[in-house]
Amino acid sequence: QLQLVESGGGLVQPGGSLRLSCAASGFTLDYYAIGWFRQAPGKEREGVLCISSSGDSTNYVDSVKGRFIMSRDNAKNTVYLQMNSLKPEDTAVYFCAAEAGPCSSWDAAFGSWGQGTQVTVSS
Numbered sequence: 434q435l436q437l438v439e440s441g442g443g444l445v446q447p448g449g450s451l452r453l454s455c456a457a458s459g460f461t462l463d464y465y466a467i468g469w470f471r472q473a474p475g476k477e478r479e480g481v482l483c484i485s486s487s488g489d490s491t492n493y494v495d496s497v498k499g500r501f502i503m504s505r506d507n508a509k510n511t512v513y514l515q516m517n518s519l520k521p522e523d524t525a526v527y528f529c530a531a532e533a534g535p536c537s538s539w540d541a542a543f544g545s546w547g548q549g550t551q552v553t554v555s556s
Contacts, residue, residue, distance in 0.1 A: 435459045435545045437529050442550030445519055449554070453514040455529030455547060462505060466536045467512045468543055469503065471525035471552075478528070480538030484512060493538040496522070519554045526551050 441453040472478040480493040502515045530543035
């Protein structure tokens with residue numbers, strides 16, 4: 434059974450950093466595109482970043498460019514989202530998702546999802 438588990442969320446002050454992890458079990462991440470999505474209170478879920486099976490990452494949100502970096506460690510079957518210079522508007526539940534096809538910002542394209550991890554940026 435394909436399973437994704439996110440971790441690393443929490444409360445951080447503005448300007449701080451967090452690294453989210455997305456660990457996979459039941460399948461090998463190597464052959465999947467992995468997307469990070471987020472959903473803020475009262476807002477729709479949005480695609481943030483995606484990394485393809487070849488390791489190329491795509492950024493879908495202008496406000497995180499230069500601050501969020503996605504990487505994958507196939508040996509650990511884990512994908513990471515390094516978030517730097519965090520802002521209050523980054524507060525959301527962050528989800529990772531897997532897709533056998535190419536990267537997409539469209540959440541319906543992803544078939545397997547984690548349960549989400551809360552990120553709160555506040556002083």
